[in-house]
Amino acid sequence: MSAKKLASLGFVILVALGPAMLNAQSTVSYTSVTEQRLLNPEPQNWLMYRGSFNGWGYSPLDQVTPANVKKLVPVWTFSTGVNEGHQSPPIVNNGVMFVTTPQQQVIALNAKTGDLIWRYKKDLPEDLLQLHPTNRGVALLGDRVYMATVDAHVIALDARTGAVVWDTTVEDYKKGYYFTLAPLIAKGKVMVGTSGGELGIRGYIAALDAADGKPAWKTYTIPGPGEPGHDTWPGETWKTGGVSVWLTAHYDPDLNLSFWGTGNAAPWMGDMRPGDNLYSSSVLALDVDTGKIRGYHQYHWNDSWDWDEVSTPLLIDFPKDGRTVKGLVHPGRNGYLWRLERRADGIKFVDARPFVTQEVFTKLDPVTGRPSYNEERKPRAGASVTFCPGLWGGKDWTPASYNPKTKYLYIPANENLCSTLVGQAKPDPYEPGKLYLGIDRPKTTMSWRQGASHIGELQAWDMTTGQRVWTHKFPFQNWGPILTTGGGLVFLGGTNDRNFWAFDAKTGAELWKFKTNSGITGVPSSFAIDGVQYIAVQSGWGVDAQRMQARLDTFRGTKTEVPQGGVIWVFALKD
Amino acid sequence: MGLALPLAGLVAAQDDPRRKARPQPNDRLVFARGDRQGQPIMLADLPAGGPLLTAYPMDPTAKVVRDDSRLNQILLVRLDPSRLNGDTRERAADGVVAYSAVCTHTGCDTWDWQPESSTIKCPCHFSEFDLKESARVMNGPAPRRLPALPLKVVDGALAVAGGFVGRPGFEAGG
Ligand code: FES
Numbered sequence: 001m002s003a004k005k006l007a008s009l010g011f012v013i014l015v016a017l018g019p020a021m022l023n024a025q026s027t028v029s030y031t032s033v034t035e036q037r038l039l040n041p042e043p044q045n046w047l048m049y050r051g052s053f054n055g056w057g058y059s060p061l062d063q064v065t066p067a068n069v070k071k072l073v074p075v076w077t078f079s080t081g082v083n084e085g086h087q088s089p090p091i092v093n094n095g096v097m098f099v100t101t102p103q104q105q106v107i108a109l110n111a112k113t114g115d116l117i118w119r120y121k122k123d124l125p126e127d128l129l130q131l132h133p134t135n136r137g138v139a140l141l142g143d144r145v146y147m148a149t150v151d152a153h154v155i156a157l158d159a160r161t162g163a164v165v166w167d168t169t170v171e172d173y174k175k176g177y178y179f180t181l182a183p184l185i186a187k188g189k190v191m192v193g194t195s196g197g198e199l200g201i202r203g204y205i206a207a208l209d210a211a212d213g214k215p216a217w218k219t220y221t222i223p224g225p226g227e228p229g230h231d232t233w234p235g236e237t238w239k240t241g242g243v244s245v246w247l248t249a250h251y252d253p254d255l256n257l258s259f260w261g262t263g264n265a266a267p268w269m270g271d272m273r274p275g276d277n278l279y280s281s282s283v284l285a286l287d288v289d290t291g292k293i294r295g296y297h298q299y300h301w302n303d304s305w306d307w308d309e310v311s312t313p314l315l316i317d318f319p320k321d322g323r324t325v326k327g328l329v330h331p332g333r334n335g336y337l338w339r340l341e342r343r344a345d346g347i348k349f350v351d352a353r354p355f356v357t358q359e360v361f362t363k364l365d366p367v368t369g370r371p372s373y374n375e376e377r378k379p380r381a382g383a384s385v386t387f388c389p390g391l392w393g394g395k396d397w398t399p400a401s402y403n404p405k406t407k408y409l410y411i412p413a414n415e416n417l418c419s420t421l422v423g424q425a426k427p428d429p430y431e432p433g434k435l436y437l438g439i440d441r442p443k444t445t446m447s448w449r450q451g452a453s454h455i456g457e458l459q460a461w462d463m464t465t466g467q468r469v470w471t472h473k474f475p476f477q478n479w480g481p482i483l484t485t486g487g488g489l490v491f492l493g494g495t496n497d498r499n500f501w502a503f504d505a506k507t508g509a510e511l512w513k514f515k516t517n518s519g520i521t522g523v524p525s526s527f528a529i530d531g532v533q534y535i536a537v538q539s540g541w542g543v544d545a546q547r548m549q550a551r552l553d554t555f556r557g558t559k560t561e562v563p564q565g566g567v568i569w570v571f572a573l574k575d
Numbered sequence: 576m577g578l579a580l581p582l583a584g585l586v587a588a589q590d591d592p593r594r595k596a597r598p599q600p601n602d603r604l605v606f607a608r609g610d611r612q613g614q615p616i617m618l619a620d621l622p623a624g625g626p627l628l629t630a631y632p633m634d635p636t637a638k639v640v641r642d643d644s645r646l647n648q649i650l651l652v653r654l655d656p657s658r659l660n661g662d663t664r665e666r667a668a669d670g671v672v673a674y675s676a677v678c679t680h681t682g683c684d685t686w687d688w689q690p691e692s693s694t695i696k697c698p699c700h701f702s703e704f705d706l707k708e709s710a711r712v713m714n715g716p717a718p719r720r721l722p723a724l725p726l727k728v729v730d731g732a733l734a735v736a737g738g739f740v741g742r743p744g745f746e747a748g749g
Contacts, residue, residue, distance in 0.1 A: 129684065542716075
């Protein structure tokens with residue numbers, strides 16, 4: 001492809017050879033990551049964002065069990081040297097760990113000893129705006145490590161040295177585009193989706209060639225003129241309609257489809273862009289070879305609550321009416337637990353029910369799942385509207401988890417929270433790279449439902465029956481991504497008391513907790529070296545967990561101090 | 576032919592280093608946006624007690640607006656001079672105070688004005704700054720105050736008396 005053609009696609013490519021910021025203190029041999037290994041990750045490894053393409057966040061390792069988890073102790077820690085939200089999982093390939101941090105570092109460590117192998121730190125532009133100062137992790141292929149950055153680059157690093165192999169500028173960060181997600185890698189492509197829905201972007205998913213960073217395809221999450229669904233946006237609203245992609249897609253190799261969760265439409269008030277606003281607050285099925293949209297399901301139309309449906313549905317097969325449904329399961333920010341069917345010809349609604357108190361939907365169409373709304377609870381221009389769950393929803397980006405032994409889905413939920421949004425009479429004019437919300441910001445508040453006894457919940461739902469089986473309640477909010485293990489445990493952080501928690505996967509009994517340096521919103525992972533099972537997580541409070549804390553403190557008249565600063569924690573059983 | 580010249584002119588304007596340079600002494604302040612974008616801001620344009628105005632500096636002789644860096648955005652508001660602390664009063668012109676409009680946390684540049692307290696709140700992660708007291712951080716994750724910009728009045732128009740006190744923008748840290 002000619003340079004001119006590349007430029008017309010909006011990509012700039014820079015090939016930088018030679019070492020980046022290196023600090024080699026430990027050397028360890030590196031095992032190449034083949035596509036075959038990604039399809040069938042070994043139990044001792046954690047090779048991608050959620051451990052496997054089905055998105056379960058499940059490790060088959062079973063050395064740590066409900067019977068011995070009380071003997072879990074830290075074996076090493078590592079300070080990342082930065083503040084803000086540390087949300088990425090420790091990704092481990094045969095003894096080498098890769099962690100990303102806010103301010104776009106990749107840290108490679110000896111996973112057994114905690115010794116530093118190398119550290120890459122991106123030089124960020126001084127005029128960058130970071131609404132979400134975070135990074136959600138690397139992807140691995142061959143001898144390379146891939147990262148999507150907050151200034152809208154995708155970078156390939158040499159896994160052994162941290163040297164930059166290629167650096168592609170996917171978009172101009174000055175227009176409000178950025179990346180927070182870990183890339184998805186399949187069939188030689190590095191796939192990423194853009195953030196920036198609060199800055200009036202037009203979201204898209206892009207694939208680059210893993211070998212050289214050249215663009216392969218690009219699919220907008222808002223259809224352009226002539227494309228199906230374009231007429232769900234009035235006038236020019238599609239150009240600045242948001243619809244971000246915040247998290248890594250899951251992938252079904254049999255169908256050759258990747259499944260992407262999409263964010264809210266912009267600006268926030270639905271009556272500023274009347275229509276369904278496809279494909280906002282949806283799941284999109286994209287062919288990984290071509291980027292073609294093969295199907296979608298929109299969880300709720302004309303979003304007006306900032307309910308991004310950011311999480312990617314988990315690929316879980318479940319029984320329903322005497323047959324096995326190849327499913328997509330999504331605990332939504334809109335507070336409903338959605339079960340869909342993934343098929344070669346599209347996505348079909350199966351069922352949905354609320355998992356937190358939801359006062360907005362009046363009913364769902366039994367065939368399509370399309371909700372009807374209580375219009376009183378739908379924020380709009382020039383009015384003040386209170387709704388529950390609030391704008392962070394029943395569950396935000398923090399990934400749910402599925403354990404194939406218990407057949408339970410574990411949801412990190414927030415119950416009893418409500419938001420009040422006041423719509424501007426007319427949105428402030430769009431300006432590239434500036435907030436584009438359409439709300440009277442100072443009047444935005446958060447509250448909790450009268451008589452509420454708690455906020456955070458860890459819920460377990462039996463996928464064979466579709467029923468909830470247990471709930472653990474936390475007094476305050478839960479922002480904990482979940483890991484579940486073959487040993488029968490559920491791990492998460494998420495609470496403002498800095499704890500890392502372990503629960504019995506079957507019964508929900510609280511078995512263990514450990515106070516770390518900061519609040520944990522990192523994705524936990526598990527791996528094994530020389531026959532020892534490790535549990536790893538980053539602690540480092542920030543971004544939305546911190547924002548919600550500020551809102552709650554304003555509402556309650558309190559001041560809660562959750563210390564900042566990132567640390568990687570690795571635990572194992574004490575002999 | 577008619578098209579070629581203006582395009583070339585545009586490219587030259589984009590690369591003009593004067594448009595990227597930080598505010599210089601004697602620069603005039605002009606409206607950053609709105610109907611009067613690019614026009615000089617007069618003292619009379621700032622009512623006592625707010626609201627906030629956003630400005631860019633302009634080279635007074637060449638009339639080049641320094642709007643090619645987000646970090647040149649300047650917040651202006653007129654406060655009661657008797658309520659300003661010493662440093663702030665010295666830098667103010669007839670009660671008008673000026674600060675970098677880019678949050679020192681992670682770089683947002685949209686602000687919510689709180690007139691009762693003469694403070695501003697960043698909607699991105701809720702840092703609050705006291706504009707009466709050199710933009711001291713009152714709440715939130717911002718690590719340091721907003722750099723102040725000393726002002727003067729020249730022929731009724733607002734002008735820069737000295738460079739930013741501190742570096743505008745966020746710091747990646749670590
Ligand atoms: S950018 Fe202002 S508080 Fe974060």
